[in-house]
Amino acid sequence: xxxxxxxxxxxxxxxxxxxxxxxxxxxxxxxxxxxxxxxxxxxxxxxxxxxxxxxxxxxxxxxxxxxxxxxxxxxxxxxxxxxxxxxxxxxxxxxxxxxxxxxxxxxxxxxxxxxxxxxxxxxxxxxxxxxxxxxxxxxxxxxxxxxxxxxxxxxxxxxxxxxxxxxxxxxxxxxxxxxxxxxxxxxxxxxxxxxxxxxxxxxxxxxxxxxxxxxxxxxxxxxxxxxxxxxxxxxxxxxxxxxxxxxxxxxxxxxxxxxxxxxxxxxxxxxxxxxxxxxxx
Numbered sequence: 001x002x003x004x005x006x007x008x009x010x011x012x013x014x015x016x017x018x019x020x021x022x023x024x025x026x027x028x029x030x031x032x033x034x035x036x037x038x039x040x041x042x043x044x045x046x047x048x049x050x051x052x053x054x055x056x057x058x059x060x061x062x063x064x065x066x067x068x069x070x071x072x073x074x075x076x077x078x079x080x081x082x083x084x085x086x087x088x089x090x091x092x093x094x095x096x097x098x099x100x101x102x103x104x105x106x107x108x109x110x111x112x113x114x115x116x117x118x119x120x121x122x123x124x125x126x127x128x129x130x131x132x133x134x135x136x137x138x139x140x141x142x143x144x145x146x147x148x149x150x151x152x153x154x155x156x157x158x159x160x161x162x163x164x165x166x167x168x169x170x171x172x173x174x175x176x177x178x179x180x181x182x183x184x185x186x187x188x189x190x191x192x193x194x195x196x197x198x199x200x201x202x203x204x205x206x207x208x209x210x211x212x213x214x215x216x217x218x219x220x221x222x223x224x225x226x227x228x229x230x231x232x233x234x235x236x237x238x239x240x241x242x243x244x245x246x247x248x249x250x251x252x253x254x255x256x257x258x259x260x261x262x263x264x265x266x267x268x269x270x271x272x273x274x275x276x277x278x279x280x281x
Contacts, residue, residue: 030067037084054081055092061128064090075128093128098139098166102146104197109162116197117154117162120172121146121177127185135184142181146191149176159198166193170246 041048056077057064064071064081066088075093083090104118123142125131131138153173154162162169172189177188198206240246 003264027195033067033087036082037087041085048085051085052082052231054083055207056081056092059096060092060094062090062092063132064088068128070133088102090133093125093131095125095128097122097124098142098254101194102143102150105147105151105153105154107160109154110156113159113202114199115154117150117193118195119146119150119173119191119193121188122190123177123181123186123188125185126187130185138184138186139182141184142177142188145180146173149173149180152176162196169193184223184250190192 010158017162041052054062056079058078061075061077062081063075064083066084071088079089099120099122102119102121104116107115107117109115123137135141150173153169153176157165157169170193174188174191177191240250
């Protein structure tokens with residue numbers, strides 16, 4: 001067991017020894033290039049000063065790189081910064097909320113209906129270091145991910161759910177996008193569905209269905225009104241039959257209404273006693 005441990009230690013030492021030499025060699029090269037860049041800056045003053053000074057705005061953060069390595073523990077800004085020419089580089093990251101439109105996507109719903117849906121996504125960069133180091137182009141990656149998420153989420157919904165439960169769908173899309181872009185340092189703030197376009201034949205079928213539903217509802221309401229009116233007339237007839245004076249009052253009220261509407265009409269009222277014989281029959 002001891003011989004095995006010694007051989008393992010020797011192999012480890014052999015592997016790590018060249019790495020240490022290479023790292024030291026790179027450090028020396030870096031120091032030489034930094035010195036050369038400083039000398040070049042001093043020699044070309046004051047022209048080089050305009051290339052070395054960089055300004056980072058309030059709504060931005062900058063990630064600085066020196067010979068390909070990130071400088072510092074995190075993003076810097078806002079303010080005025082000095083970089084060395086030829087060896088330093090920096091990338092600006094906008095921290096403001098960015099919005100983009102999701103192009104219309106042809107989606108096959110759960111009940112086999114093809115719809116065209118578009119939307120809009122609002123997001124912002126929360127961790128500039130991850131947005132630069134973890135993904136090559138976080139803006140384009142978020143665009144493609146939003147399109148894929150829109151198709152995947154709507155593919156599990158029926159047409160009625162897409163038309164009525166938009167708020168629930170947008171919350172589901174936001175949670176999926178936010179979870180996927182969390183490793184990129186991006187926070188998805190809001191997702192909205194702007195428009196849902198149906199095929200022309202489906203629109204006609206839905207319009208015919210809605211029209212038939214409204215006609216059936218109108219017929220039911222009219223039948224209920226007739227039934228209520230007949231009950232009211234029945235009750236009124238019973239009251240008039242019990243009191244003969246009520247019939248005469250109703251007769252006079254009818255004459256008053258006709259005279260008010262048509263002033264040129266001449267009415268010859270008949271005595272109420274003549275009507276009693278017909279009522280008894």
